Amino acid sequence: AAIEDDPPNGDYGWVCTFCSFAIQANTWGIGAPWGIFLDRYVSQGTFAQVSKFEYAMIGGLAMALALMVAPLANRCKRAFGTRGTIVLGSGMASAGVFCVVGCSISVLGPWFSTHRSLAIGIATSRLGFGGLAYSLLAGKLIATYGIPWTWRIMSVTMLFCNLICGLLVKDSPINKSAATANSKPSSFSIRIFTRTPxxxxxIWGFVAELGYVALFFSLPSYATSLGLNLSQGSTVQALMSLGTGIGRPCVGWVSDKHGRINTALFLTLFCGLISLTLWIHARAYAPLLVFAIFSGVSSGTFWNTANPIVTEVVGMQESAATYSAVCMVMALPATFGEAIALQFVDEGRADDKGRFLPSQVYVGCTYLVGAAALLMLRGWRVWEMEKK
Known part of the structure; x- marks a missing residue:
C-alpha cells in the first residue's frame, strides 16, 4: 500500500505523457479523415453497391476492433512489457491500436498521484490535435497522390512515430518494485463485471459512447442541412476537434483539483443539456460554432476521466485489467453508434432543419442517463469512504 501511495508524481512520467500523446494522436488521429475518404468513395462511386449504413459499420468496426483486443493487449503487456507491446502493436492495423494506446495510457497512472488526471488529459487530447493534423494531411495527399498512396503515406508516418515513442516509454519504479515483491497486476476475469462500481x-460509458459517436458523425451533416457549404461544415468539425484537444488537458487539471467523479458528472450533464438546448436552437453558423467548441470539450469526458476513475475505485493493482474490460465492452456502442444515429435522422421530413431533431434529442438523453449513472457512482464512493 505504501508503494502504491508514493508515485514519483512526475519526473520521467512527463516524457511518457508526451510520448503517449504522440502515440494516440497517430493511432486515433489517422481515423479522423475517414469522412474525407468516405466523401471521395461516394462521389466517385468507388463501391457503387455499398449503402450509407454499411459505410457507417466500417467506421464503427474499425474503432470496435481496437477496443475488443483490450484484454489481449493487457496480457501482452504482462508478457512482453510496455515497450514490447507498443512496438508489436505499431506493426499492426486496427487490432494493434489498443496494444499501443492501452499501454501508453496505463503506463501513466503509476507515475503520478496529484497530477494523474492532468497527464491522462494531455495524452487523450490526441483526437483533437491528431485529427486536425491527419485531416489536413489527408486532404492535401488525396489531391496530389490519390487515395491508395495517401493510406500508405499516413500508415508509414504512424508506424515510425509510434516506434520511436514506444522505445522512449518505460514503466514507473512502482511497477518494477511491485514485480520485485511478486505483486503482479491482476489479469482479466469475468468477475470484474460483478463489482458494483x-x-x-x-453504464455511464456505454450510453455516453453512443451519444459521442452520434454527435461526432452527425455534426457536419447537420451543418450542411442548415444550408452551410462543405467548407463551413468542415470548420464546424475542426472546431469540435480543437475543443477536444484544448479541453481535455484542462478537464484533467480540474478533475485533479475538484475530484474526478465530480468533474465527469458535471461535464456529462453539461453535454446533455447543451445538446437539448444550444444544439437544437443552433440554426445559424455562429451558434453552431459555439456548440462545436463546447461539445468538443465535454462530449468525450468518458475517455478523459475513465482511467483515473477506474484506478480510484478499484486500486492501482487492478486498474489495468479493469480498464481493459471496460474498453472491451465499449466496442459495442462504438460498432453500432453511428449506424443507430443514422436511423434517427428523419430523411422524409420536408423541413431540412428539423430532420436532425430526433437525433439531437437522442444524443442529449444518452448524456443525461450517463450523468445519472455518475451520480450513483458518486453516492457509492461517498458511502465507501464513510465506511472507512
Whole structure:
C-alpha cells in the first residue's frame, strides 16, 4: 500500500505523457479523415453497391476492433512489457491500436498521484490535435497522390512515430518494485463485471459512447442541412476537434483539483443539456460554432476521466485489467453508434432543419442517463469512504 501511495508524481512520467500523446494522436488521429475518404468513395462511386449504413459499420468496426483486443493487449503487456507491446502493436492495423494506446495510457497512472488526471488529459487530447493534423494531411495527399498512396503515406508516418515513442516509454519504479515483491497486476476475469462500481462505470460509458459517436458523425451533416457549404461544415468539425484537444488537458487539471467523479458528472450533464438546448436552437453558423467548441470539450469526458476513475475505485493493482474490460465492452456502442444515429435522422421530413431533431434529442438523453449513472457512482464512493 505504501508503494502504491508514493508515485514519483512526475519526473520521467512527463516524457511518457508526451510520448503517449504522440502515440494516440497517430493511432486515433489517422481515423479522423475517414469522412474525407468516405466523401471521395461516394462521389466517385468507388463501391457503387455499398449503402450509407454499411459505410457507417466500417467506421464503427474499425474503432470496435481496437477496443475488443483490450484484454489481449493487457496480457501482452504482462508478457512482453510496455515497450514490447507498443512496438508489436505499431506493426499492426486496427487490432494493434489498443496494444499501443492501452499501454501508453496505463503506463501513466503509476507515475503520478496529484497530477494523474492532468497527464491522462494531455495524452487523450490526441483526437483533437491528431485529427486536425491527419485531416489536413489527408486532404492535401488525396489531391496530389490519390487515395491508395495517401493510406500508405499516413500508415508509414504512424508506424515510425509510434516506434520511436514506444522505445522512449518505460514503466514507473512502482511497477518494477511491485514485480520485485511478486505483486503482479491482476489479469482479466469475468468477475470484474460483478463489482458494483464497475457496472455503474459500464453504464455511464456505454450510453455516453453512443451519444459521442452520434454527435461526432452527425455534426457536419447537420451543418450542411442548415444550408452551410462543405467548407463551413468542415470548420464546424475542426472546431469540435480543437475543443477536444484544448479541453481535455484542462478537464484533467480540474478533475485533479475538484475530484474526478465530480468533474465527469458535471461535464456529462453539461453535454446533455447543451445538446437539448444550444444544439437544437443552433440554426445559424455562429451558434453552431459555439456548440462545436463546447461539445468538443465535454462530449468525450468518458475517455478523459475513465482511467483515473477506474484506478480510484478499484486500486492501482487492478486498474489495468479493469480498464481493459471496460474498453472491451465499449466496442459495442462504438460498432453500432453511428449506424443507430443514422436511423434517427428523419430523411422524409420536408423541413431540412428539423430532420436532425430526433437525433439531437437522442444524443442529449444518452448524456443525461450517463450523468445519472455518475451520480450513483458518486453516492457509492461517498458511502465507501464513510465506511472507512
Amino acid at each position: 464497475v457496472i455503474i462505470i459500464l
